[in-house]
Amino acid sequence: MGPVPDSELLVRKIREGTVIDHIPAGRALAVLRILGITGREGFRVAVVMNVESRKLGRKDIVKVEGRLLKPHEVDVIALIAPTATINIVKDYKVVEKRRVKIPRLVEGVLKCKNPTCITRKKGEYIRSRFRLVSEKPVILQCVYCGTLLHEDEILAQVLGEQE
Amino acid sequence: MGGLQAGSVGAFKGRDVISILDFTRSDLEELFEAADWFRRRLLDGNVPKLLDGRLVALAFFEPSTRTRLSFEAAAKRLGGETIGFTSEEAISVAKGESFADTIRMLDAYADIIVVRHKYEGAALYAAEVAEKPVVNAGDGRQHHPTQAMIDLYTVKLLFGSPDGLVYAVLGDLRYSRAAISFLYGLTLYKPKRVYLVSPPQLRIREEVEMVLRERGLPYREASDITEVIEEVDVLYVVRIQRERFPDPMEYEKVRGSYRVTPELVKKGKPTLRILHPLPKVDEIDPRVDSMPQAAYFFQASLGVPLRMALLTMILGVYAG
Incomplete structure (x- = not known):
């Protein structure tokens, strides 16, 4: 075993849960927001920000203890953290490791930018729904009104006031 | 369903x-x-x-x-x-x-x-x-969609088929669902060429352009109908969709920016036919209504x- 990386010194290993690694620095809180993790669910959540990374220079890490995130739950973070890797941990060991991939259909996370889209109509119980039309650069299309959401708009929407 | x-x-x-x-x-x-x-x-x-x-x-x-x-x-x-x-x-x-x-x-x-x-x-x-x-x-x-069905049906009755013809779609291509649906409908056929003629502020939206490009519609944009009228078989005209402008000032800037006159129609082929989903406001000179090229009342009857x-x-x- 090599030297213990700094990031591991900051937060201890988890017994069972999900580690989201290689998040672009500064975006860990936005990742939690996208996943709908508020801290009130009762899981132990560790957020490590701006640690050194060989791949990224600096990166963020999120550890969620006691919850094994399914691919369809977690893939949507690829919208803001395409470099992220998902590590499923059981009994202190990584049993599954994979990269995130933008889902073909993104539901509920984003808001359509067209003010006269039916998903923006007040009083309707309707979730936004976007289909992926391009991965590089990321372009999504509203299933209802056809409006395109471009990468910069998606980032601005999810990261909000952070960037 | x-x-x-x-x-x-x-x-x-x-x-x-x-x-x-x-x-x-x-x-x-x-x-x-x-x-x-x-x-x-x-x-x-x-x-x-x-x-x-x-x-x-x-x-x-x-x-x-x-x-x-x-x-x-x-x-x-x-x-x-x-x-x-x-x-x-x-x-x-x-x-x-x-x-x-x-x-x-x-x-x-x-x-x-x-x-x-x-x-x-x-x-x-x-x-x-x-x-x-x-x-x-x-x-x-x-x-x-039902307007596009009527429009394509009109072209079929007038010319035998929507294939092989030169089209010009003139007017508010940004907000007119009739114009956009007609263009989408044309992607199901094999038009020879489609000219999109609109004031720059009213050109097609990016998502519409994406569909036309993906489906291989042979379209070109033009800013003046007089430049292309001689080639055109079907001139599809739409009004400026005043009710969809977020800002009334923007509407004022483009209102009256195009008009189909008898002089323009006479420059075209004798077989030129003019379609319009109606209602028309001032984009077609009423003198055109009685010309043989005016097909919009026939279109509406369908x-x-x-x-x-x-x-x-x-x-x-x-x-x-």
């Missing part, structure tokens, strides 16, 4: 009509054949009461003359009944009822729901909520037989 019902015969039975892009060329050929049949029955004054006992809901949350009246005329000539409304003020929406709840109510009362709404995506949403088939009679600036064909095919009562 979401697509075809299991075990249905024909491409239309039980089907929602949300976008012209959901249809194939052979679907449209089948529809046009039925429209021919109904046109002959109308001329003979011998229309079978195929919709006897059927109720068509006309849910017009946004004003309409031709579309609503032609659906109503189509239903009634076939012996069907209609229920519905022509503005939000007249119904419980004015009391704060949601669109989805209004649709659910109509779904319980009627056999088919024709819906027009100022919000884009309203018809698709209605189709998700309703069990009965939903026909989009215009959703904001997005789709107007609304009833085409919608008769559509209603009876969706409801599974057309036998041909």
Whole structure:
């Protein structure tokens, strides 16, 4: 075993849960927001920000203890953290490791930018729904009104006031 | 309803009509054949009461003359009944009822729901909520599939086929759902060339451009109709959609920026035909109305037989 990386010194290993690694620095809180993790669910959540990374220079890490995130739950973070890797941990060991991939259909996370889209109509119980039309650069299309959401708009929407 | 019902015969039975892009060329050929049949029955004054006992809901949350009246005329000539409304003020929406709840109510009362709404995506949403088939009679600036069906049918009757012709679509290509649906409809055929002619502020939206490019429509943009008129077989004109401008000042900047005059028409081929989904405001000089090139009143007259064909095919009562 090599030297213990700094990031591991900051937060201890988890017994069972999900580690989201290689998040672009500064975006860990936005990742939690996208996943709908508020801290009130009762899981132990560790957020490590701006640690050194060989791949990224600096990166963020999120550890969620006691919850094994399914691919369809977690893939949507690829919208803001395409470099992220998902590590499923059981009994202190990584049993599954994979990269995130933008889902073909993104539901509920984003808001359509067209003010006269039916998903923006007040009083309707309707979730936004976007289909992926391009991965590089990321372009999504509203299933209802056809409006395109471009990468910069998606980032601005999810990261909000952070960037 | 979401697509075809299991075990249905024909491409239309039980089907929602949300976008012209959901249809194939052979679907449209089948529809046009039925429209021919109904046109002959109308001329003979011998229309079978195929919709006897059927109720068509006309849910017009946004004003309409031709579309609503032609659906109503189509239903009634076939012996069907209609229920519905022509503005939000007249119904419980004015009391704060949601669109989805209004649709659910109509779904319980009627056999088919024709819906027009100022919000884009309203018809698709209605189709998700309703069990009965939903026909989009215009959703904001997005789709107007039955208008596109009428327009393509008009071209077919005038020229034999929409294939191989040169088209110019003139006017507000940004907000006109009729123009956009016509362009989408042309992607099902093989036009020789399509000129998009609009003031720069009113050129097609990026998502429309994406569809036209992906589907390989041979289009070019032009800023002045006089430059291309000599080549054109079908000139499709739309008015500036004043009601969809977010800012009235922007409307003022472009109003009156194009106009089809007898002088322009005379520069074109003698076989040139002019289409317009109507209503027209000032974009066509009224002197053009009496020229042989003006085909828009003929086009409007096809609304009833085409919608008769559509209603009876969706409801599974057309036998041909």
